Amino acid sequence: MENRYFLFKSHKQYDQHTVVNDEIVPRHELEQLKAEGNAIEVDYGSYSDYRQKAQQLTSNYDKTVARIKKNDSPLWTSEVKDYELKKAWDEYEAETKAIQAEWEQERAQMQADAKAKAARATIRVSESDRQTAEQMANRIALNIASVSNTADLKTIIMQASDDITYLSDAEKTALQGQLSGILSQIDAKAEKFGAKGVSTRELVNEVLDIRNMDLLSEKVAGQLPGSITIEYDTKRRAKRRQRPVNVSSY
Known part of the structure; x- marks a missing residue:
């Protein structure tokens, strides 16, 4: 994995x-x-276990298909092989869908737990943290107010983004309360200069760059894969493209 x-x-x-x-x-x-x-x-927790189970089902199915196709007994006519292959596919499909349903339930629970953890996550912000954030916000605001062209505005944004990287999680949390005012001031300056393409993305990302994994747990869980049955999904798409259904389609 x-x-x-x-x-x-x-x-x-x-x-x-x-x-x-x-x-x-x-x-x-x-x-x-x-x-x-x-x-x-x-760590995606039980996802790896479910993936391994799904892959094992595929491996078992492939072995069954190979065994049926290689059977050269006169009793195993093409009709018999078609029947056995369809039976093998139906069993494989049913077992795969069952394990996918289990994973979807597990995934939903993991995401719900992560959401609750993120909602309750706290970062202790001291008065010193607030003072540091306020002073930085004031410096950024003064720098923005002093610029007279788009190039200088972009330079100020880049410098502010770089300065924010040195803040602690608590200081960044305190700065988040000042962020909307800073962004509004940047937008006003950009509009005054008739500037287009003045990006504040890096600045926002730096303020949001808080390394508390409880707080970020919902973002991680939100990216849990929806499907564990990748091999089955591929086979199913291939079967739908093959007509008519016969031995070669399994």
Whole structure:
């Protein structure tokens, strides 16, 4: 099974707070992100167990199909083989759908638990944290107020984003209360300059970059795969494309 990592920061085409695996992002890159503190390995719990069960059902089915097709007994006419193959498929399909239903129930419970955990997650914010956030917000606001062109505005946004990376989770949490005012001020300046494409995404992402996994648990659980029956799904699509149904379609 692949290893999964939760991104605290955007990486290439993958957005912040995305779960990626070492099948789509090279393992060495993920390990580097982890070493830098920009990603953390996450466990999908019972998902791996369900995937293994689904893969075992497919393996068993494939062996049954191979055994039926290789049977060269005169008694095993094409009609008999068609019957046995259909029977094998029906059993495989029923067992696969049953295990998929189990996973969907388990997944829903995991997501509900994560949602509850995230809702109750707290980050203790001290008066010192609030003062640090307020002072930073004031500095950013003054810098924005002083700019006279779009280029300087973009520079200020980049500098503010970089400064925010040095804040603690508690300080970033306190800064979140100041964020809407800062964004409104940026929008007003951009409109004044007639500027287009002034992005505040990096700034917002930095303020949201809080590493409390209880708080982020809902984001992780929200990316749990819906299907565990990848091999079955592929076979089913292939069967639908094959007409008429006969020995070769199983």
